[in-house]
Amino acid sequence: MANQSWIHATLALRLLRIDAGLGGVCIRARSGPVRDRLTAMIDPTARRLHPAISDEALFGGLDLSATLASGHLVQENGLLETAGPLILAMAERTTIGLAARLAVTLDKGHDHTLIALDEGAEYDECLNPKLAERLAFHIDLSDCRLDGTTEIWSQTESTIALADVTVPRGVTEQITRIAGELGIDSMRAALFAIRAARAHAVLNDRKRVTSDDLEVACALTLAHRATRVPEPQTAEEPPAPPPEQIENNRSEESLDLPDELLLEAVRALLPDNLLNQLTAQKARAGRGNGTGAARKGNRRGRPLPSRAGRISDGARIDIIGTLRAAAPWQTIRRNATGREGLQIRPADIRIKRFEEKSDRLLIFTVDASGSSALTRLAEAKGAVELLLAQAYARRDHVALVAFRGTEAEVLLPPTRSLVQTKRRLAGLPGGGGTPLAAGMMTAFEQATQATRRGLTPTIAILTDGRANIALDGKADRKQAATDAQQIARVLRAHGTDTIVIDTGNRPEPALRNLAQTLDAAYLPLPRADAERLSKSVVTALGD
Template sequence: MAEAWDNALLALRLLAIDPALGGIRIRARSGPVRDALPLPDALRLHPAMGDDALHGGLDLTATLATGTLVQRGGVLDRSGPLQLAMAERCPVDLAARLCLHLDLTPRVLIALDEGTEDEAPPAALTERLAFHADLTEVAVTDAVTAAIKNVKPYPVTVDADRIAQIAHLCAACGIDSARAAGFALRAARAHAVLKGHAEVTEEDLAVACALTLSHRATRMPEASSEDSAADPPPERESAEAEPDSDDTTLQIPEEMLLDAVRALIPDDLLARLAAQKARAGRGDGTGAQRKGMSRGRPLPSRPGRLQGGGRIDVVATLRAAAPWQKIRRDETGRDGLHIRASDIHIRCFAERSERLLIFAVDASGSAALARLAEAKGAIELLLAQAYARRDHVALIAFRGTGADVLLPPTRSLVQTKRRLAALPGGGGTPLAAGLDAALLLAGQAARRGMTPTVCLLTDGRANMARDGTADRQRAGADAKTAARLIRAAGHAALVIDTGNRPSEALRHLATTLAAPYYAMPRADAARLSATVGAALAD
């Protein structure tokens, strides 16, 4: 993986030449490899940084000491590169402020990404960074430190055909961002400066496209030479061939660009794109965010009243009252500190609730053992990630005339394997009973502060009504009623059809639940776990 290290060093050299490239996302855990990078001296940022630290504001200590308003600047008011630690934990509000700042002020942002496979910085922030360096597989022996020399930039010309090549390559890689093409052009000019070229060459363009476009590609680019070999163009007259001769001369560097980008595109591109799409949905896969006044991650204080167990933020209250002290002294004719009810600020906190995955599994019929085995494997795979994602798992099996909670909410892999060792199967399909049991368990979990999600695995052939009688029509109506109750309670859900053919009735039930529907006949545990994980992160 020495190539990844060399590319990271080259990206840092290009950033030193042109700060308008935005910055670089460095994916690596804290350690000797990342420490060996010659990062520039930068202003440190962290995910919990508030507006006062970023943009500055009233200097409360100096204001109270002097009796006059004293303003102080924030971190973003200082010049120089920025370095964001633990970028994978950057909240969306901080990312929005940084994006606005980078759009208005060209400067370098170094985002240190220490996340796992399912963690990443906000996409809007990484979109404004030209480079991405993944150093997770780089060995310490390959991390050879090299100094970043100061190279004075100078004007570099670029041919219009080179710009057209960048646009064609972005289209070939499925990149729809205009920033990507702009970053590629800037990187090509910076590389030309680094090499002492007066004009952007094929080498400059190939290196720039590889560094700025490979991590943004959404599909593998195909070589146009193969297409031309398969379908040779008809011969034309010599007079008509002159305009095409220029295109032919550009074919070689265009192939060079394709090869350069392909070389840096990861082999698991499709898997990474699926994970990114999952993260780009409704959340990051964790439980719901709850705001309160007692515990959690601190949020900016808000004006309020001392009621309901709220705690006053003394500093924020004094900061709100400080600008009005002279006016209030003149009004009252009294010295001292004047605090009014409108100045009171209350501390606010936000915390992520723990998530509960409730598997409601159809254990009826001849295929019950296969479905339960799939659910068992999926639960064990998801439990392996439970500690990182703070997930709990529960299992409900419905068959015959009712439903049983085989596994109450747990994170224990040992307990899960013990409970799943012998699962019952056979009998009718009381779908409504399974949904009722899931609703009851989800309600209990919600009252304990958890975020429940119901995952229904069935072939949709409900034939047992709520009262235990065999009636397909009533069983379908009871199942829809139970689904409406789950939706009314606000619980998230997803439906996985395990039948041999997709069931239209089960698709309608998913619509009633406001849940995504997946038809997965013969699904193995790995596919089931991947589908559940991606759907829950949406």
């Protein structure tokens, strides 16, 4: 019997052939026979892309060898010049630049569809969300075995044209309403659902969208975008409409399909680990790739496109780039000088550029106040030690700031020494008030010093959010909250990455508002142990 995910994957490919306006599909599966069998069903004319593909390969550029041989400018076409499907391998490694270029290509028209092959192993290892938003479908084949890949592909062509399919009255409003109940804030989801319903109708030789088409379309396009699980409706049914309205609805060919049936179709495809996936995605959103800051250089690091420059000490000439710049002018220069051979001018010189990552500093800012301080400090100590064990591979440093009573204290300066960390964390005091603003100010000072030393700081604030000590040391809850908000705006203005971890028994609205001011990830983790805390921080950093 065919695996349900396999059926959805093959159906998504068939719908894409009918309507390229669906954008594409993201297929999450590790390399293996299951994925090979599925990719064999893709149009053989599909062109393959790599996450590190260059702009010249995508959009075309100068054909260097042909230009030098002929003496005049010869352009070569890029992969995006020809309409058709694109296969993006290792999609989880797609850079922000490539994701933006592919997103613009999909937005321009319906000439291309994208099949993104996501090989990620963890929740946060996934396709760039901005690019994934432009793909109608997302299929997870992680649990699909080879014996569940029964061949169900039908090669028969439908006699119905997509433009001839009609959508019943009220369907657009209904799908939009259901998307809202699922917590989906993008209008693309509703548009994809309508397109998928029409394509499914064509697949079944129908000129009018039916309830079956809508159920399949909503399940395939909305389930993976849901951010909450809607509760079953328990409200009383609305009164029956008058006979005149019933006759009008019939004359307008409306589709009498309860919202609950469509929601049930979506619920059936909601993943069991939806909460974990959402936590990882929200934590990662806007936080880059979790590494240190990028710094430009001309000696080492990741290669960047070369730029025009002058020969100087330390500069490395990009020979290929220089030849590309000089090639179009060879005929003119030969005629002007009367000399044969390759002629290169100073304006043709291209200098290599590289980008390297700085070391990263994790500043744990821990609430050590109140009766539960010892528990939270124990969690923080365990999390710091777990993270330090991985710091050698990631080149991370760790610092610890504790705030209690009326002030904050740097208990552990930036270090990568596990022995020194355990010695400093041996016995930390607790109790007293909650000077949250003082803790944030001290963490900001540590972050500023780290930036001057070439590190990239990230602040992780662990607190229950009940600030009651102002910056001047007075017990004033209102002023304490105001001070925390002011420092949060300073942190945001300086571009310091921050994570807010709510350790209270219940999520604190004030902490959520503080995270919004910081433009930071907010993670409510009541009673989190050291292992879960460290994993949450690593996930939020995008590792």
